[in-house]
Amino acid sequence: MDIYLLEAIINGILLGGVLALLALGLNLIFGVIDVVWISYADIVMCGMYGVYFLYAQYNVPLPLACLIAIFGAACLGILVHKLIIAPVLGAPPLNQLLATGGLLFFLQSFATLLFGTDFRNIGVRLPVLEVATMYVSFARLIAFGVALVGAVALYFFLKKTYLGTAIRAIAQDREIVGLMGIDQRRLYLVVSAIGGALAGLAACLLALQYDVHPFIGNTFGPVIFIICVLGGLGNMLGGFFASFIISLIIAIGGYYSSTELSYVLAFSFFIVLMFIRPRGLFTP
Amino acid sequence: MLSLASVSAGYGSFQALFGVSLEISRGEAVGVIGPNGAGKTTLMRVISGMLSMTHGTMTLEGQAIGGLPAHHIIEHGIAHVPENRRLFPRLSVEENLRVGAFIPAARARFAEQLDYVYGMFPRLKDRRTQAAGTMSGGEQQMCAIGRALMSKPKVLLMDEPSAGLAPLVVQQVFDLVARIREQGLTVLIVEQNVQQVLDVVDRAYLLEVGAIRLSGTATELKGNSFIRESYLGL
Numbered sequence: 001m002d003i004y005l006l007e008a009i010i011n012g013i014l015l016g017g018v019l020a021l022l023a024l025g026l027n028l029i030f031g032v033i034d035v036v037w038i039s040y041a042d043i044v045m046c047g048m049y050g051v052y053f054l055y056a057q058y059n060v061p062l063p064l065a066c067l068i069a070i071f072g073a074a075c076l077g078i079l080v081h082k083l084i085i086a087p088v089l090g091a092p093p094l095n096q097l098l099a100t101g102g103l104l105f106f107l108q109s110f111a112t113l114l115f116g117t118d119f120r121n122i123g124v125r126l127p128v129l130e131v132a133t134m135y136v137s138f139a140r141l142i143a144f145g146v147a148l149v150g151a152v153a154l155y156f157f158l159k160k161t162y163l164g165t166a167i168r169a170i171a172q173d174r175e176i177v178g179l180m181g182i183d184q185r186r187l188y189l190v191v192s193a194i195g196g197a198l199a200g201l202a203a204c205l206l207a208l209q210y211d212v213h214p215f216i217g218n219t220f221g222p223v224i225f226i227i228c229v230l231g232g233l234g235n236m237l238g239g240f241f242a243s244f245i246i247s248l249i250i251a252i253g254g255y256y257s258s259t260e261l262s263y264v265l266a267f268s269f270f271i272v273l274m275f276i277r278p279r280g281l282f283t284p
Numbered sequence: 285m286l287s288l289a290s291v292s293a294g295y296g297s298f299q300a301l302f303g304v305s306l307e308i309s310r311g312e313a314v315g316v317i318g319p320n321g322a323g324k325t326t327l328m329r330v331i332s333g334m335l336s337m338t339h340g341t342m343t344l345e346g347q348a349i350g351g352l353p354a355h356h357i358i359e360h361g362i363a364h365v366p367e368n369r370r371l372f373p374r375l376s377v378e379e380n381l382r383v384g385a386f387i388p389a390a391r392a393r394f395a396e397q398l399d400y401v402y403g404m405f406p407r408l409k410d411r412r413t414q415a416a417g418t419m420s421g422g423e424q425q426m427c428a429i430g431r432a433l434m435s436k437p438k439v440l441l442m443d444e445p446s447a448g449l450a451p452l453v454v455q456q457v458f459d460l461v462a463r464i465r466e467q468g469l470t471v472l473i474v475e476q477n478v479q480q481v482l483d484v485v486d487r488a489y490l491l492e493v494g495a496i497r498l499s500g501t502a503t504e505l506k507g508n509s510f511i512r513e514s515y516l517g518l
Contacts (some may be wrong), residue, residue, distance in 0.1 A: 164388055165375070169383045172372045178354030179332055179364045180389035181435065 005255055007134045012134075012251025013244060013255035017144035017151075018205050020243035022224045024151055024236055025198035031171040031234035035085050035096050039104035041221030043080070043196060045111060047073040047203025048212040056122045073250075077196020078189055085192070086185075104217070111214035117212035126208065143205035146271045150201050151240065158236075167191060171234065223250075223263075226270045232280025242281060246270075285310045285470055286331070291340030291350075292409070293330045300326040302494045303340065304382050308439070313471040315481045315488035317515065322507070323494040324474040325367050328443045332364035333357035333473070344439070363437035369428040377408050377427055380416050384434030393436065401430040404463070412502050422448050422453035429460065440464065440484070442473040446480070457467025478515040482506050488516050490515075 026040050037043075047069045054065035080103065088099050124137040158164035170177045170187055177184060210216065227246050231238030244265050253262030273281060290303040297383050300323045308314045316324050329335040331342065333354035342350035349360050358364075363384075371380050382403060385394045402409040405426045411419060417429055425445055432440060445461065446454040454477065462484045475481035480487060482502045490498040490511065498508065505511050512518040 083383075162382065162391060165379050166386055167380050168379075169375060170370045172374055173370055176366055176370045177383070178334060179358060179366060180383050180431070181355045181358040181390075182383075183353075184449045 002116070003134060005252070007136070008251045008255035009248065010134065011140060012137055012248040013253065014140040014144040015246035016204055016244035017147035018248055019220070019224060019227060020240050021147045021202045021205075022197055022220065023201075023227045023239035023243050024154060024225055024233065025195040025233070026249025027234055027236050027239045028154075028167075028191060028198075029195040031087075031236070032167055033081075033085065033089075033188050034174075035089070036100065036193075036225075036233070037080070037085075037195070037226075038097060038100040038221070039080075040195075040199060041166055041217035041219075041224060042104050042107040043073055043076055043199040044203045044206065044220065045212065045214065046076060046107065047200040047249055048207045048210075049111065049115065050177065050200075051207040052120050052212050053064060053088040055124075056120070059261075062122075066201075066204040069204055070197050073203060074193040074197040077192040077194075077199070080196070081189060081192035086188075087256060099113050103222075108214050108217065115214065117213060119213045122207050122212045124208060133214065137209070139208040143208060143273050146205055147202070154198070158257065224264070226267065230270055230273060230281050232283035235280060236283055238280055238282030246280075285312075285345055286472070288331070289345050291327075291330060291337050291409070293326060293335055293337045293341065295326075295335075299338075300494050301330065301337075304491070304496055305340075305416045306489055306496065306499075308472055309408045310470055311465075311468050312466040313473065314486065315475045315485035315486040316406075316472065316491055317476070317481060318491035318497075319476045320476070323489045324491055325443055327491065328364060328367075328441050328472075328474055331357075332362060332441055334364075358437075359374075359389070359518055361435075361438035362441065363432035363435050363439070364441040365432045365443060365445060367427065367429050368447065369424050369429055370494070371416040371424055371431070373425055374415055376413050376418070377416050378412040380427055380431050381408075381434050384431035389437055396503075397434050401433050405430055406434075420453075421449045422456060424462070425449065425453075425457055428446055429464070433464075436467070439470045439472065442471065444474055444476065446477050447468055454480065 022040065026037060030036055050072050051065050051070035054060040054061050054068055062205035083097050084103055088096050123265065129136045129138055158168055164186060168180050170182065170184065174184060224247060227242045228239050231245065247265045249269055250262045253265040286308045288304060288306050290305055292299065292303055304327060305314050316327060318324055320430050321338065323434045327336065330337050333356065334507050336351055340350065341348060344360055344362065349357060366509045372383065381398060383399060385391055391398065396500055407423055408426055408430055411423065416424060449457060461473060471487065473481060484503060485502050487501050488505050
């Protein structure tokens, strides 16, 4: 096999790990609260600015800066739920879409106002590994590893704990869980915090590879969104696998043509599949 | 033990219950019978806190608990087996039971209570890893009852446990109810299956158009000419 193609495939899989983390967060929120956070990728943008300012401007050690950014993103998740989602919970889906869509423009404009449109880099230079004449970025390798650990931790949380089981239960029957002592409103806050924290974790991993600017969310937002729909909205496992399908299409497409065209390819694949399997690739 | 005094409730402008009063003593099994749309399910929903009452009071062991939301009512020891079972279909049997033990007091004695439920329903133990939605109706009903028992309630509310089950399974469900009450649990059961429910309860209330029309011991009601004509078809 062509060594450069293999390199592209490996990089595709590595990117897929981080996208999977975001797909899990978005699916978790959708599955439990039944609202799509269109502005989810902009929570990531806020997290990336958090890491940038803490680490590059205020010299906070990187691991601590990341922890603070994750915590901050979790708080932002709670805030988004309380201020924007909770008031429109009973509203028609279109209004909910407009509310979270409005948040997207608010966050992007607010970031532009505060930080300008400069591309900022946290300035961590990690080595590029040479494995059998292939070049693999160490930053991507770390990002992939940490994302996978995060996904596995989420899996065990949902599978093994009372709170996690309750979260899966409420996604299946939201009216009845009160009878088991579960406070729906409290659970929504917990899920929003977890969703925010996952976005914060992804922000830390992406800050290692990309410059942060107010519109960085637009680079990932639509991709995460099609991943979730492709996997079946609310289907966590489906979204996880769809992340790798889409990131591989982008990577391999980028190898054969250009990065721009590879996104066209990924979205075309998505549109065609929506005709064949409108409810998602992994929905029976 | 549990007492309701002139409770009224409804949905929006539609009133479903008109001043219902009832009383259940410790260890007693009480039935609520009546036709479709009489307000039986509404009564259960009011007691478990899923629906708030517009008037009246409710006390459990002398403590006023009327108006509390469902997730607080269960902590006071009232568990509700809802109409149509309402299991979490894609969770396994054991996960459904774990959700039933969500409240802190129940988590502390999870293993012990799980043994108790599996002892009562060995079938559930065989199927513990199976998705609850793939079981038969009778097994699902066992799982729904088991889920409610996981919180170790003082009072068990059962809403139409025999609904939608094959006749043979209906008899099994009533045998189950009899076994549960032998354990000393206080049971309030709503049923359309009047003949069979009167065989397992001590007393019963007849609910019609949102109000109690008759009440008495099971034997009295079985002998009552109105019940015999309208509900037992005798």
